[in-house]
Amino acid sequence: MSRLRSIPSVESLLQHPDLVRLAERAPRPVIVGAVREALAGVRAALRKGGTAPPVGADELAARARSLAEASLRPSLRPVLNATGIILHTNLGRAPLPEAAVEAVLAVARGYTNLELDLATGSRGSRGAHLEPLLREILGAPAAIAVNNNAAAMLLALNTLAAGREAVVSRGELVEIGGSFRIPEILERAGATLREVGTTNKTHLRDYERAIGPRTGVVLRVHPSNFAIVGFAERVSREDLAALARKKRVPLLEDVGSGALVDLRPYGLPEEPLLREALAEGVPLACASGDKLLGGPQAGILAGTRRLVDACRSNPMARALRLDKLSIAALEATLRLYRDPESLGSAVPTLRMVAEPAASVRARARRVLVALGADRAGRARAEVVPCTAEVGGGAMPLARIPSYAVALTAPRGTIGELARALRMGAEPVLGRIESGRLLLDLRTVDRREVPRLVAALHHALDGERGSG
Ligand SMILES: *Cc1c(COP(=O)(O)O)cnc(C)c1O
16 A cells, blocks of 8 residues: 555646646646546556556656557548558548549638539539539439448438338348448348349349339349359349339449449459449449549449439438538549549559559669668568559459568567557558568558658667567
8 A cells, every 4th residue: 555655646747847848739638637547557556466566757757648649649540551452441442632632621621612503692402513523424314422332222222112122133142341231231221132043143034033013123233342253143234224124123233343444454354334334224323432433432323313313302312411521522533534544643543553563663662772771681671572452342353463562570570560560650551471561562652652661660660579
């Protein structure tokens, strides 16, 4: 108990020069909270064993300072993605094009004409900022954008199939990103799942037999994140669209990644395009805004005027609508698609997909040189070929040749080096492969290289081993 009594008081710790200096940039309640937390930690340790070494005021002030500093840092922060996964859902998927960033800044500070028709001065619709562009780019009679693709699916399924059946192939009952499962979305939309075919084969006659008076929608889903190889068969889009037309039931296709341009010229597999789905007779299609489209989180629903209008007037649309910042970002991103020539440089996701491996290698070499011979030697750093991925549940089989800086931990384990890089002022995410940490430069922009190098200096110099 005497040890407990020897612990400094909150008031005396607050006079410590370190904490007095911190008060210039941190609110007092934050510092007081941190001091209390640091003291509570010591008391708890003493009560448990009583064998903990005595803790001095300097040590306590340092602990309080680092607690206060941690609580001052924003929780959502920029990180450097050196994983080589271009659309990393945990890292926020698509980085926005510069034009989209500027558009967000332009509307964020003040008021906007979000729901105002400037020509007449009367009430306008927020959809009006996007629909003309979407129609033009997708060749669709009508289109709306909502919170994300899951929201687009929920809205379309609820509009078309609440209290009715949704006919889906067993090969397309997929789960995407751990929480988006087609059967669950269907259920929440109020529709009953009517499975047809088998996991590997579904024929047109399977759909034909299932469609009846209770059918609300026929659903076709792009199984983005897996591929069935071998003895497999899927009904073609044209055949399914023709059948749905003949039976007079709506067909909804979830094309997934929202690719708007063909990426096969860059060596990637074919990915369904919204425009193509609509051109091939699909009356309603949806996709994500922040995957291969390269924009903000959003879901796009495009198709015939009748079906899109039905979705638009569903009261659920209000709950799933986009805010002005996302509308600004999506509008600016879509505008870039009017100029296919400059797309490859203007949209970061497409730029990362398209960059030649040799140019990624040159960037990796620059990082290695900037590390300095001494540091690079200690970490046995070298530039190695590796494989990047599209990610985001798109093109699971696509392998993109890339280059990484591979490091070993000079002290401690590779897991500790990875943690030190994650916990730095500028968090860096890499991937561990065969006991080395790989920093894939395909997903690190040229302008981010100095920040990556600074973070590496810090982690390699400050790393303290396992003690
Ligand atoms: C990614 C994906 C979704 C989910 O899209 P979100 O925009 O994340 O809601 C739905 N369907 C398919 C086929 C996808 O690939």
